[in-house]
């Protein structure tokens with residue numbers, strides 16, 4: 063049998079590709095090496111699946127720092143608003159949370175996975191599970207089909223590669239697709255972990271004294287070795303036993319990875335601003351006046367109402383202030399140092415967790431070699447790419463699934479239109 067399209071990978075991109083490809087009755091085969099579909103989708107968003115983001119298009123693209131602009135054409139075809147309508151038309155209501163993040167009202171990623179899988183089945187897509195693909199077959203500059211690890215050969219005029227990146231390989235994304243792309247002549251831009259926790263061996267990290275401390279609405283910035291700020295993100299973060307995690311640490315991670323590489327150094331400075339709405343002067347005066355109002359109390363106790371308690375001993379030590387001091391004995395210069403540290407608490411980070419531990423794989427199939435209107439390879443007729451295998455990566459917040467759905471939809475629609 064000759065299929066109109068074979069899709070490799072039943073994750074976010076592959077499932078949406080299946081839906082778009084089969085909507086007018088084309089014969090479509092979806093292959094996955096796992097024993098069920100949508101495994102990564104099923105654990106996404108902490109098990110709730112942050113399925114898209116409700117921001118306006120320009121803003122959406124800004125939150126996809128890894129080549130978001132490539133998505134203009136694909137988004138004009140199928141974007142975040144279309145994703146919301148898609149689920150609502152199938153009876154799955156979504157709700158908006160902070161920063162435009164959209165979740166199913168059920169708060170269950172399973173709802174999203176089941177909806178996609180049911181729709182794929184309803185539209186007649188054939189599904190083969192436990193069917194790892196070994197090779198894509200090419201002949202005279204065109205795709206001719208795929209060969210499974212079992213040896214089975216399946217014929218199709220178009221093949222959509224939706225095999226994902228390399229992150230969280232337990233979900234099936236083990237990076238198999240990069241070799242198939244290379245065999246077709248594609249280049250793969252360097253792969254790197256992104257949206258990934260940062261690692262540090264600062265004494266206050268290795269001692270674990272800050273482990274578990276969450277900081278709300280602070281700023282985290284990344285600094286190059288020349289003392290220039292590379293990027294800053296505002297939001298929440300958490301200290302872990304190995305370093306920093308939480309939304310803003312994840313957002314900063316790709317800049318840390320790139321800076322470490324660019325400057326060839328073993329570590330890089332990130333800094334926390336604990337009070338982003340106040341200047342250093344304001345912090346100085348405010349904290350000093352607090353100490354004055356409670357002149358009999360030790361500064362350690364005064365600061366408890368002002369700073370995260372676990373950080374106080376570290377901040378005092380770095381400012382050379384003794385914690386038993388009272389207001390009358392505060393050395394003003396050291397208090398200035400304390401204020402400076404509240405605004406800029408430096409942490410040297412030496413890297414990130416591995417690509418396997420990252421939320422997203424940065425780098426991938428070079429976009430210069432892909433037609434942004436169709437997701438077809440410019441080098442091999444009938445070969446399409448979508449989802450995380452492409453050199454596209456967004457921040458956490460629903461942007462990666464949005465990119466996967468959009469590119470998947472566009473690839474699916476176009477793969478069955480081949481002359």
Ligand SMILES: Cc1cc2nc3c(=O)[nH]c(=O)nc-3n(C[C@H](O)[C@H](O)[C@H](O)COP(=O)(O)OP(=O)(O)OC[C@H]3O[C@@H](n4cnc5c(N)ncnc54)[C@H](O)[C@@H]3O)c2cc1C
Pocket residue numbers: 070071072073074075076093094095096099100101102103105106107108111112113114193194195196224225226227229230233234235236237238239420421422448449450451458459460461462463464466
């Ligand atoms: C823990 C976690 C939580 C996340 N939460 C969110 C979130 O809430 N919102 C968001 O926007 N993004 C989130 N992301 C990122 C997002 O899930 C991914 O970017 C997106 O799902 C990628 O989709 P994909 O279809 O390209 O790849 P995948 O979903 O990884 O799917 C690839 C599929 O290809 C199959 N496959 C691979 N090789 C072969 C082969 N040789 N033969 C056959 N099949 C093969 C795999 O089995 C797999 O099913 C999260 C990521 C992680 C790790």
